[in-house]
Amino acid sequence: MPHINLDNDLPGIRGLLSFRPETAGPMGQLANILLRDDEGISRAERELIATHVSYLNDCFYCHTSHGATACQYLDGDKAMVDQVRKDYRNAPISEKLKSLITIAASVQKSGKAVTPEQIDDARRHGASDREIHDTVLIAAAFCMFNRYVDGLAANTPTDLASYDARGRQIAEKGYGNHIFSTPQPVSI
């Protein structure tokens, strides 16, 4: 049960966003730019970075949700997404994405944990400054989203199929206030 009375029983962050729509606006815009920008790293790669950071932060709702969205972009490859959660270095992803996830994992610990060697390594694998920027900010933003969700003990659905339905909704329509102001997607 959430720490505060949200006056709704929406899942995860959606319940919190609905409680305080004023702050929901900019958070939805930030997620849309960071996770759906088509310049540089792909939508799937962006969601995988978010999934790994959320997994490190032990936020079940977020890593399951963003893993499900990543899956939508990856032809339903759940095994691969799960490997990125737990063992990205051996996952079948590019060396560039591995080097970016390494930076993201440092950001999860602390901004100061990012080393020049990690940045050089990402550059060697072809990462641009903007991709490094977006990786750092995605990781930082999920250190916010994860704490928001768990810090208020948001509802965490146990029906795993519901995450797939929400992942499909996000892949199709993106982030934004529609995720709490319109009826929740139904699992199929």
Added chain:
Amino acid sequence: MAHIDLGNELPGIRGPMAYRPETARPLNALAEILLRDDNNTLSRGERELIGTYVSSLNDCFFCQNVHGGLAQHYLGCDMPFIDAVKRDPVSTPISDKLKTLLSIAASVQKGGKNVRPEQIEAARQEGATDREIHDTVLIAAAFCMYNRYVDGLATWAPQDRQFYIDRAPIRAAEGYIDFDLYK
């Protein structure tokens, strides 16, 4: 030197914000609502103090001085007072309600799951509303983002703390949305 070429010499978060204005807009809009919007029963000074405290726990020099300067400006206190709150809020003459909210913020800084029902209950007993608890958690969470953004890109920060004190009244007047990043 910053980890990436930001194309500008701006200090702290202003460097990456000028580099990537698309993400700067929602980042600033969020700060404005959380820290400065007057449709809030927590004062601007109290909210800036929460941001300062979390930035101090995250060891982010730039953020704790920017927001410490703003808290000092709004609360009409001095720098030693702000530093005392950063060291040990319980020993300072802030309200008991704010002490309970800072305790929640410190737990959020460690990880969301660290917030315990007893801390929420203590805040309620001191009169905190659900929305105040919500905003405290989100301010603390947001600073875990801003702090990592600033330090994760290794931005530079002026070391003279007076720099931040001098700028605080300007930021307080202009807010976080309609200002020139280059000034």
